[in-house]
Amino acid sequence: MSRAPRRRLVPAYLVTGGRQPTSRPDLDRLSVLTLVEAPEPGADVGPEHRRLCALLEPGSLSLVECAAHLGLPVSATVVVAADLIERGHLHARGPVPRAQEIDRSLVERLLVGLRTLR
DSSP, X not given: OOOOXXXXXXXXXXXXXXXXXXXXXXXXXXXXXXXXXXXXXXXXXXXXXXXXXXXXXXXXXEHHHHHHHHTOOHHHHHHHHHHHHHTTSEEEEOOOOOOOOOOHHHXXXXXXXXXXXX
């Protein structure tokens, strides 16, 4: 008998205080979040804010990866991350752009040049 997936005990709208995702141009699903400084123990942040900071302690993750680990919708994770960015606890940067296609003739000339060095 398979078990049904566990439901969140706290609905996502309570995590965000009913707020909608911000229109921050620097936050996108693939934005990379990095922990700058964890909030102090007495700081006025919610448990999801602390969970996100703890998740980022070992290293950076994309916003969508954070949402998956936290079990939150991406839209709720955007709100939580935006709160932490505004307070200086997180840093967000855009995703790494796709590499441009390499000019094959340039690579072939480079190989010819390296072979002549032998």
